[in-house]
Amino acid sequence: MGEKRRIGVLTSGGDCAGLNAVIRAVTHRASSLGWEVLGIQEATHGLLSRTPRAIPLSFDRVDGILTRGGTILGTTNKGNPFAFPMADGSLLDRSPEIIEGYHQLGLSALIGVGGDGSLAILRKLAQQGGWNLVGIPKTIDNDVGATERSIGFDTAVNIATEALDRLHFTAASHSRIMIVEVMGRDAGHIAISAGIAGGADVILIPEIPYTLESIGRKIKENQDQGKNYSLVVVAEAVRTEQGEPITITDSLGQCRLSGIGQYLSERLCGQLGAETRVTVLGHTQRGGTPSPLDRLIGSAFGVAAVDLIAQGKYDHMVTWQQRQVLSVPIAEAIQTYATVDLQGPLVKTARGLGICLGD
Structure with a gap:
């Protein structure tokens, strides 16, 4: 013993x-x-x-x-x-x-x-x-x-993917642009994983700057091909085109990321004249x-x-x-955080599928 x-x-x-x-x-x-x-x-x-x-x-x-x-x-x-x-x-x-x-x-x-x-x-x-x-x-x-x-990551991706699966139908029924805001304080792993798995048309992550024109072109392309709706997935840490974070301050005075989905909705509606709706998954991804x-x-x-x-x-x-449980010194483990690899397989897959990444 x-x-x-x-x-x-x-x-x-x-x-x-x-x-x-x-x-x-x-x-x-x-x-x-x-x-x-x-x-x-x-x-x-x-x-x-x-x-x-x-x-x-x-x-x-x-x-x-x-x-x-x-x-x-x-x-x-x-x-x-x-x-x-x-x-x-x-x-x-x-x-x-x-x-x-x-x-x-x-x-x-x-x-x-x-x-x-x-x-x-x-x-x-x-x-x-x-x-x-x-x-x-x-x-x-x-x-x-x-x-x-x-x-916790896999469950969060599953929840975000299920939300996208459900939103396809209501988006198509009403010819809408559906924007789904997911968590991701510093990195876009949930957004790109769920976006690919859930069939999103546009995926915005903090690692890749975007323009509204690029998003608009993808939505117009969908329309030209006979698709009457589009799904946009955006990580909460994505900023404005000018690089400004979108945050709120709660009743306790704490500042946190929130609002990029609504920001995009207002601008895409104004630019395209399309009907948009925003779904913020928030803490449902944790539970x-x-x-x-x-x-x-x-x-x-x-x-x-x-x-x-x-x-x-x-x-x-x-x-x-690599499919093994290993160990590393804690200092080494937390020295850097892992953002989405811009040359990695998920970004290449998204681009290969014709998904707009905003650039």
Whole structure:
């Protein structure tokens, strides 16, 4: 059975499908080694509490969670521990409290599931606090540089593709231009993957500048060929033609990307005199039942992360590369983010299919 250990697992950043598959896999693999597993609630916020908020994870606790969306542990994408917003508006370094929470739980190691931002914060905490940390990549944007697949991406693409499948019919029925705005904070992976799979006529991603004239030509080409509608997919990070981001500020004063779909709708309507409609998928891409691939990737990553702990291989992140689960140092994994490769197969496929990419 090996040395008795107590390990923690937390999910950090935005939620996505496949996180519960990770939690389940970590629990099963660690329990098979005779280890205790604690699920830390609401990411690093759970470590701020005194006592830290954590639940024991066992076979019974994780039974039936494989197909559930979200995360049974909760998560947060707010409150940088090194500049934590306080009630009086000040910022306080609360990292010592979080570090102490890890030690209060008596953890031998921690598995952190998150994107590049979350993993960077967890790594800094681990370095300062003497934690043994292993990372697992999670982001629907699929932009963590060292892995071909991140948890949540496949489900998000499936949801966006299904939306496009449904919109074909209503677009054709009303001779409309349907614009679908999908997530993609820094990269256009969801947009180009779903756009190709869903039969879009135009795909706009932040990696490729566009002109309204180019989009208009494609829509006119469709009309000349007897197609009375067009589908446009746009990633939320796409900017105006002048390079300005489109954002909103919410009631908490936080600025976030939103509105490029409506921006395009207004301009295409004015330019072409066509009827346009906008569908913003938003957080629907994060929710729902995880796809089989996200369950598989999550399960493989969870097992591999526990095995790294068993090997004493800390400060590493598991990765999916060339159909294998490997690992790389976390610092290397988050050094760069992966944008859409302009010379890669998806861009070539889109162009070969006659899809307009805006340029």
